[in-house]
Amino acid sequence: MEKTDALDSLSALAHDLRLDTFRLLVRAGPEGMAAGEIAEALQIRANTLSNNLTILAAAGLVRSAREGRSIRYFARMEQMRDLLGFLIQDCCGGRPEQCQPMLDQLSCPC
Amino acid sequence: MEKTDALDSLSALAHDLRLDTFRLLVRAGPEGMAAGEIAEALQIRANTLSNNLTILAAAGLVRSAREGRSIRYFARMEQMRDLLGFLIQDCCGGRPEQCQPMLDQLSCPC
DNA sequence: TCCATGTTTCATGTAATAATGAAATGATGG
């Protein structure tokens, strides 16, 4: 991942509503959620959500697909993985002795 | 890590100069770098850097220590680890089957 | 075809963010 893509993703996630939206979609999994369902769940206006979904989509963190009248949104886990990869690579830059101990402490809560 | 802390860290990193600064400090390792050295390396004004170092410090991503006339800055890897942990936990929320494959693809470049 | 539903686009006002020059602070060596 390029630095500019990482900046886009970080900016997209560095926003209360967008972080909530992304987390919600991650939890929704492969079925995704319709824009209306998201707005309902997060108690926000349709157009505010739409603007922020556009920003998440531009950053590659979500994708959309029309389904009848509504439009479903899905979290793009690949992008999330690439972002984590970028941040980790960032930390390692030539200094494995600093990076590895950090990663060892990182455990997946699964 | 709390969501509000994660948002602070994400906001702090979602800025070209601050991301560069943080990466530089990570690479500098435990010796850290004086503010003047950072400004020199990144070719930016002292006060611009100072403002952005303050933001990084408020987010917990760097710490500082005076050393003679200059002030040294250090990357706080714990905070970075916690942020990564938050983002990963975020992705797992109740859905290990989605999270684990992602993590398996994540390898440390060390 | 016409209407209702779901979502996005547009225009606008406002608030937050960012960089800058100038001045102030703090620390050191002479």
Next chain:
DNA sequence: CCATCATTTCATTATTACATGAAACATGGA
């Protein structure tokens, strides 16, 4: 204790991000 160096603080200005109401667009059903 003075001069100097390193860094921060302050005030100002420009830019950008944000939420909103109103209007537009697309789809499916009567």
